[in-house]
Amino acid sequence: MAILSPRRLIYPFTVEQVYSLRTGQFVLVSGLVFTGRDRLHKYLYEGGACPVNLREGAIYHCGPVVIREDNSWKVRAAGPTTSTREEAYLPRIMQEHGVRVVIGKGSMGRVMAKACHSAGCVYLHAVGGAAQVLADRVVAVKAVHFGEQFGLTEALWELEIKDFPAVVAIDCRGRNLLQRVMNSSARARDKLLESGEKVVS
Amino acid sequence: MKNHSQWESSLFELIRRTSVDLPSDVEQAIKRAYTAEPGGSRGRWVLETILENIRKARNQDAPICQDTGTLCFSFQVPVGFDTNALAAVTRVAVAKATRMGYLRQNTIDTLSGESCPTNVAHGSPVFRFEQCARSTVDVRLIMKGGGSENAGRQYSLPDDRLGAGRDLEGVRKCLLDAIVSIQGNGCSPGVLGVCVGGDRCTGCEHAKHQFLRKVDDRSEVKVLARLEERILKESRLLGVGPMGLGGNATLLGVKIGALSRLPASFFVSVSYMCWAFRRRGALITTKGGLKRWLY
Structure with a gap:
């Protein structure tokens, strides 16, 4: 019944908040988050200077649609992008910058589970494609970095969010919900192939 | 082209509508999936969020998903119709829709890594033209996000690893393997577009072509x-569920087509379409006037 009683996570994400989370729990995240995707991860991994302090912060894997209107930024769409692509970069970034929360979507395996365990970090899974529901939870655009260098999609956006919904996919103990689903679906497939009737052309 | 502005406005409206409003067959399929998930489950929560998102996008006139994806235009035109002019005016409409925030700046120069501000570049958007004995232009647009595109697969039978031979049972093994290896990564529950046969290139194209079909139709x-029915039924037993977080709704549909093949080749090409299945179409008069919507 984790769904019925969501846990609230509020920035800065302290050790206490994050350690109490368990895979499968439903959470609502509020406060500051930093978006980043492929170019930012490669840049930080290679030792690039970070213009913001990521300590006790969250990286949100997202390339938002943002337009300039009346001299301010307006988020038109802001769902998660696939986190799997950043798995190789993340352990070093999490360790060096003290990141506590990664928000995104898609499978992450042993590398990320191990990194979450050793860095005291969680991986939160948002609903892929839910660009409008999630854009509505962005209450303010604080700043943008690397807009020119990486383009607006790949830029680092400082977003203030409120009650952003997600599910704990990897917790601080390194337990991995997606891996568990993957393993049980592979067993179910094997069973279907062993016992199922063969297709006749 | 005569009536350039009329054409531009019809095509712009097609793009806008595709980006913000999911076709009803897809929305209905998601609603059915929602009712099939138990109350209080993660799957139901995901599908509820998805349905809310679909309504919001439509009401707020904003993109359903931030990933504009590949813009795939399929045109059927009357014999002798100027397809170069049609491509040119479509590019203008794409640039306008990007400027207005209906499409994200979503096109990257592969060599320089630079972002293209208009989505009009070498290879973008994607066009497919066909001349037919007809008096109007039939245009269909599919927007296919990168997450779902990355989830695609191609198998060459026989496949030792899967124990899959060159028959439909072998195809079934490939498809079950694809569903399990893709998990929720293409933003499930989605639709599998499959081609049996063809070559490496035409197989992928024909697999994607299946997405022009409605979610609830059946192959002829x-x-x-x-x-198709069997794979859809079996996908529920795999338990991947919405976004791969577990549940019954692993797929909304399975669409399988076939092409002839060479004696030496037997490809099974699999394309994945996410739940944000943005597909729209229109009949347009040769003067550019919108005659009626398809789907």
Whole structure:
């Protein structure tokens, strides 16, 4: 019944908040988050200077649609992008910058589970494609970095969010919900192939 | 082209509508999936969020998903119709929709890594033209996000690893393997577009072509229709569920087509379409006037 009683996570994400989370729990995240995707991860991994302090912060894997209107930024769409692509970069970034929360979507395996365990970090899974529901939870655009260098999609956006919904996919103990689903679906497939009737052309 | 502005406005409206408003067959399929998930489950929560998102996008006139994806235009035109002019005016409409925030700046120069501000570049958007004995232009647009595109697969049978031979049972093994290896990564529950046969290139194209079909239709070829139904039923037993977080709704549909092949080749090409299945179409007069919507 984790769904019925969501846990609230509020920035800065302290050790206490994050350690109490368990895979499968439903959470609502509020406060500051930093978006980043492929170019930012490669840049930080290679030792690039970070213009913001990521300590006790969250990286949100997202390339938002943002337009300039009346001299301010307006988020038109802001769902998660696939986190799997950043798995190789993340352990070093999490360790060096003290990141506590990664928000995104898609499978992450042993590398990320191990990194979450050793860095005291969680991986939160948002609903892929839910660009409008999630854009509505962005209450303010604080700043943008690397807009020119990486383009607006790949830029680092400082977003203030409120009650952003997600599910704990990897917790601080390194337990991995997606891996568990993957393993049980592979067993179910094997069973279907062993016992199922063969297709006749 | 005569009536350039009329054409531009019809095509712009097609793009806008595709980006913000999911076709009803897809929305209905998601609603059915929602009711099939138990109350209080993660799957139900995901599908509820998805349905809310679909409504919000439509009401707020904003993109359903931030990933504009590949813009795939399929045109059927009357014999002798100027397709170069049609491509040119479509590019203008794409640039306008990007400027207005209906499409994200979503096109990257592969060599320089630079972002293209208009989505009009070498290879973008994607066009497919066909001349037919007809008096109007039939245009269909599919927007296919990168997450779902990355989830695609191609198998070459026989496949030792899967124990899959060159028959429909072998195809079934490939499809079950694809569903399990893709998990929720293409933003499930989605639709599998499949081509049996063809070459490496035409197989992928024909697999994607299946996405022009409605989610709830069945192949006209009996053996393929039976296989579609069976894979859909079996996908529920795999328990991947919405976004791969577990549940029954692993797929919304399975669409299988077939092409002839060479004696030496037997490809099974699999394309994945996410739940944000943005597909729209229109009949447009040769003067550019919108005659009626398809789907």
